Amino acid sequence: MTRRQVHLNVNILNAGVFGGSWRFPGTDPVASFTLDHYVRIARRAEEATFDAVFLADGPAIREDLRYRPFNSLEPSVVLAAVAAATRRVGLIATLSSSYNDPYDVARRFASLDQLSGGRSGWNVVTTAGTEAAANFGYDAEPEHAARYERAAEFVEVVRKLWNSWEPDALLGDKANRRFADPGKIHPAAHHGARFDVEGALNVPRSPQGEPVVVQAGASKDGRALAARVGEVIFTAAQTEDEADEYYRDIKSRAVALGRRAEDVVILPGLSTVIGATEAQAAERRELLAELVPPEYALARLASQLGVEQDALALDSPLPWHLLADPDEAGGSQTFYKIALGLARRENLTVRQLLRRLGGGAGHRIVTGTPEQIADAIIDWVDKGIADGFNLMPDVLPGGFDDFVDGVVPILRRRGVFRTEYSGTTLRDHLGLRTPDHVARRHEGAA
Amino acid sequence: MTRRQVHLNVNILNAGVFGGSWRFPGTDPVASFTLDHYVRIARRAEEATFDAVFLADGPAIREDLRYRPFNSLEPSVVLAAVAAATRRVGLIATLSSSYNDPYDVARRFASLDQLSGGRSGWNVVTTAGTEAAANFGYDAEPEHAARYERAAEFVEVVRKLWNSWEPDALLGDKANRRFADPGKIHPAAHHGARFDVEGALNVPRSPQGEPVVVQAGASKDGRALAARVGEVIFTAAQTEDEADEYYRDIKSRAVALGRRAEDVVILPGLSTVIGATEAQAAERRELLAELVPPEYALARLASQLGVEQDALALDSPLPWHLLADPDEAGGSQTFYKIALGLARRENLTVRQLLRRLGGGAGHRIVTGTPEQIADAIIDWVDKGIADGFNLMPDVLPGGFDDFVDGVVPILRRRGVFRTEYSGTTLRDHLGLRTPDHVARRHEGAA
Numbered sequence: 001m002t003r004r005q006v007h008l009n010v011n012i013l014n015a016g017v018f019g020g021s022w023r024f025p026g027t028d029p030v031a032s033f034t035l036d037h038y039v040r041i042a043r044r045a046e047e048a049t050f051d052a053v054f055l056a057d058g059p060a061i062r063e064d065l066r067y068r069p070f071n072s073l074e075p076s077v078v079l080a081a082v083a084a085a086t087r088r089v090g091l092i093a094t095l096s097s098s099y100n101d102p103y104d105v106a107r108r109f110a111s112l113d114q115l116s117g118g119r120s121g122w123n124v125v126t127t128a129g130t131e132a133a134a135n136f137g138y139d140a141e142p143e144h145a146a147r148y149e150r151a152a153e154f155v156e157v158v159r160k161l162w163n164s165w166e167p168d169a170l171l172g173d174k175a176n177r178r179f180a181d182p183g184k185i186h187p188a189a190h191h192g193a194r195f196d197v198e199g200a201l202n203v204p205r206s207p208q209g210e211p212v213v214v215q216a217g218a219s220k221d222g223r224a225l226a227a228r229v230g231e232v233i234f235t236a237a238q239t240e241d242e243a244d245e246y247y248r249d250i251k252s253r254a255v256a257l258g259r260r261a262e263d264v265v266i267l268p269g270l271s272t273v274i275g276a277t278e279a280q281a282a283e284r285r286e287l288l289a290e291l292v293p294p295e296y297a298l299a300r301l302a303s304q305l306g307v308e309q310d311a312l313a314l315d316s317p318l319p320w321h322l323l324a325d326p327d328e329a330g331g332s333q334t335f336y337k338i339a340l341g342l343a344r345r346e347n348l349t350v351r352q353l354l355r356r357l358g359g360g361a362g363h364r365i366v367t368g369t370p371e372q373i374a375d376a377i378i379d380w381v382d383k384g385i386a387d388g389f390n391l392m393p394d395v396l397p398g399g400f401d402d403f404v405d406g407v408v409p410i411l412r413r414r415g416v417f418r419t420e421y422s423g424t425t426l427r428d429h430l431g432l433r434t435p436d437h438v439a440r441r442h443e444g445a446a
Numbered sequence: 447m448t449r450r451q452v453h454l455n456v457n458i459l460n461a462g463v464f465g466g467s468w469r470f471p472g473t474d475p476v477a478s479f480t481l482d483h484y485v486r487i488a489r490r491a492e493e494a495t496f497d498a499v500f501l502a503d504g505p506a507i508r509e510d511l512r513y514r515p516f517n518s519l520e521p522s523v524v525l526a527a528v529a530a531a532t533r534r535v536g537l538i539a540t541l542s543s544s545y546n547d548p549y550d551v552a553r554r555f556a557s558l559d560q561l562s563g564g565r566s567g568w569n570v571v572t573t574a575g576t577e578a579a580a581n582f583g584y585d586a587e588p589e590h591a592a593r594y595e596r597a598a599e600f601v602e603v604v605r606k607l608w609n610s611w612e613p614d615a616l617l618g619d620k621a622n623r624r625f626a627d628p629g630k631i632h633p634a635a636h637h638g639a640r641f642d643v644e645g646a647l648n649v650p651r652s653p654q655g656e657p658v659v660v661q662a663g664a665s666k667d668g669r670a671l672a673a674r675v676g677e678v679i680f681t682a683a684q685t686e687d688e689a690d691e692y693y694r695d696i697k698s699r700a701v702a703l704g705r706r707a708e709d710v711v712i713l714p715g716l717s718t719v720i721g722a723t724e725a726q727a728a729e730r731r732e733l734l735a736e737l738v739p740p741e742y743a744l745a746r747l748a749s750q751l752g753v754e755q756d757a758l759a760l761d762s763p764l765p766w767h768l769l770a771d772p773d774e775a776g777g778s779q780t781f782y783k784i785a786l787g788l789a790r791r792e793n794l795t796v797r798q799l800l801r802r803l804g805g806g807a808g809h810r811i812v813t814g815t816p817e818q819i820a821d822a823i824i825d826w827v828d829k830g831i832a833d834g835f836n837l838m839p840d841v842l843p844g845g846f847d848d849f850v851d852g853v854v855p856i857l858r859r860r861g862v863f864r865t866e867y868s869g870t871t872l873r874d875h876l877g878l879r880t881p882d883h884v885a886r887r888h889e890g891a892a
Contacts, residue, residue, distance in 0.1 A: 022620070029618035059553065066625060082530070084527040185511060
């Protein structure tokens, strides 16, 4: 019997997931502004038969730029460039449903899918924060529920646009002078609460039917959206219980909505700190902690928790009386829930919590030898609480090289990870079926 | 004394500028949906030391898809992929100022500029047509003047964003743990009639200072915009008089606005039909005409002129009494003016006009041997009525190969076209200076 297979994406988070990654010895601190950085990592990911490379995003500066890199280059542009330098690895880019138009988003991912031979995926995010809002003409961040309602309709429109061309609508028939068959091209004709989009899309149907839709909902609204539209779902889980609860909740929600459980691939985030020995891994982890100025770490945590910096004392517990119920908090609820859960469960001081978070978004950090990392990965997949992981190496590209060289061979030896791609599209890699074309009626259409 | 140098872009218009290009013998009719098509042409352009490759665009289907290819893949995504496959050639993509947000556009071009080492250019268009409007939630095309007012403010915001980082704001100073200097990063803090954009942009200053701004204004509003913001200006001119009038008008408008004449590079469109002999060129031209179904050509012209198809009779003159004054016409005034000028000047029947237009947007078509094409190019540049041309080969890639193999060596031999790139950025190729950083006051900024 075949063992459950592991799916792996690599998240190219600038110089690495840790706040001090850019200062790590040997790291080029500004490499993430160059194409070579992305191409180098994507080629290694392809060599290691990863499902995809992944780019997070937000259209605003939210970090304190004195201390670390930040979301910068626009992901669809970066991954288009990466597409030209790779052949098989999937390409997942984040674009906001709050600050874009559905026609443009549908078109950019359909274009990326054409150019890459069917390797594109769209990570739908609703984009927390007033900074982004202020870059798009809004005084304040749109209300949480409103962002999710918009996201749901946004994805609906995008999918209608992706279905505007029947698979055989493009002919290119020179002899019979028929370039395309307009009878097989249908307007989206979407007229909803938030969007009016006529269509049709001006890009033929995607090589993989539709680009893969990725989501990372953590809040109540977010989980509902993920279960409804997500084909790959990122999550942050520090413990088996959290992972198990999320996995079962999302899959059962999806099934309740008429989807098949296997049409949803759930990938928790996994930050790795790899050493040849346990001691070396621990030493690396120690160095990564030291590279983050403590005054910065404290200010960032205060901002993420929505409290004044004065309310946090390094050697005291969190100021629980000041913290909102996670479901009531605005902003990114993923981080909020994870951080509070971690601090409460392990009774951490602020200093200890900062160390556990590593300057990241609250994802699980595993420190150890390649064997230990492989064990951690296989354990959750075997237990059926993850379909694989969204890998966030501590330092890029070095920490990812260590994973490819050290961990991937172990996963392959144990028969849980492919040794070569069996298909050509991102859907093939993920084991997701190609969606049937959704025929549209012409109701209300021109 | 050095002769005036020729600047050349190649416009990758799907399978070529003619309506029947996709049916030309040897042409792959659906190549323009593949990355290889763009990479192949861009690499040849680079080998021939062209200034740039250029992609037109419109976010809607406007063509009758039965008969010809259409604007499809999103240009910034396509050129990002091309960036990874080339090293020197410039990359100019069209994006609409009517159906995008300034922060997103500023960011995509700044990203493309980072990835390509300073080779990006943005062709600002206002996008005529109800089809595009209906894809972005509008019942009708925004009024002509309103589109140009929006475009002017849009470019202003984009440039503020491109200037939000001082050239030395990015530090990457590991030892002193300073990633960037926030004192050198400024909000755009734009609060205008149409846009409120706080900034700063989350991309450091472009390798070429700012991406190059390209414009193609033909109407009164369009010329005003081109003279104000355009660094490269595309135009359609059928005759020396038209080219001369446009060239002098734009340069003098620019100078009146405080710009230097040499900061504006004016490139008329040039469609080429090349044959080893005059007879072969004429034969090729004949075949290209035959490949367009006449019923389609007639319907398209009627639509472009805004009249019913019944109003056009193939062997009669244009129905002048039905045609609006070009300045009053909506839609693309470039085409309208050119077509009417051509028909009136040469007293053409509808059939003759269709043949002269070749199914394109009204650009000048030169048919002949490589020597004749080179003569035509040098003539206008020597006369000071063009700084070079926006080349639109009849058939792609074949017609462009003929240009590179046949015409470029002649231009080089005559000393009017570079034999190698002297610089690395698009600005270098165009002879445009790198703009000084525009310091922003913090007025009204956070």
